[in-house]
Amino acid sequence: MTNEARQGNSPNSPNPTAGEPHAACAQSDALRACRCRPLPGIPAQAMFPSAPEIVSAARHFVRDALAHDATGLHEDLVDDVRLIVSELVTNAVRYGTEPGDSVLVLLAVTDTCVRIEVRDPVRRRPRFRAVSQERDRGRGLFIVQALAECWGVADRPFGKAVWAQVAR
Numbered sequence: 001m002t003n004e005a006r007q008g009n010s011p012n013s014p015n016p017t018a019g020e021p022h023a024a025c026a027q028s029d030a031l032r033a034c035r036c037r038p039l040p041g042i043p044a045q046a047m048f049p050s051a052p053e054i055v056s057a058a059r060h061f062v063r064d065a066l067a068h069d070a071t072g073l074h075e076d077l078v079d080d081v082r083l084i085v086s087e088l089v090t091n092a093v094r095y096g097t098e099p100g101d102s103v104l105v106l107l108a109v110t111d112t113c114v115r116i117e118v119r120d121p122v123r124r125r126p127r128f129r130a131v132s133q134e135r136d137r138g139r140g141l142f143i144v145q146a147l148a149e150c151w152g153v154a155d156r157p158f159g160k161a162v163w164a165q166v167a168r
Contacts, residue, residue, distance in 0.1 A: 046061045048089075054089060055090050055093070058089045065107050066078055080147045084148060088116065095124065096121065096159070118162050127141070150164070
């Protein structure tokens with residue numbers, strides 16, 4: 001399996017890190033159509049300067065792009081996609097950028113799925129963190145895994161792309 005087509009690992013596995021096969025992805029009928037690979041066509045995209053405020057702007061971008069490119073989506077699906085974008089962009093800002101960097105958000109829609117991709121300039125891969133009642137952070141990847149049919153990380157020439165796909 002190529003690096004692009006890998007899915008997120010289960011948080012219950014001994015070493016849960018993004019990029020390892022996830023059994024549920026291979027068994028989903030919806031994913032057989034999506035195949036957890038980049039979708040054809042030119043995705044909607046927006047570049048944001050790295051700052052905590054961009055999370056809201058990224059959610060608005062996705063809402064507007066889905067309203068334009070994917071009319072008729074159920075509101076729950078739009079909410080799931082927006083939440084995934086929030087988590088991926090938050091991780092990119094916190095762990096994948098330095099002052100002056102940018103974050104690229106891409107959104108592609110087909111008849112069977114919606115693909116979200118967030119690119120940042122740092123190659124360090126996201127990882128699950130142990131659940132803690134004492135921390136406000138560390139739950140983002142669990143949320144992404146719960147909402148997405150599959151997700152993963154792809155190396156880019158200058159950084160990485162963290163992506164997720166949601167079945168329609």
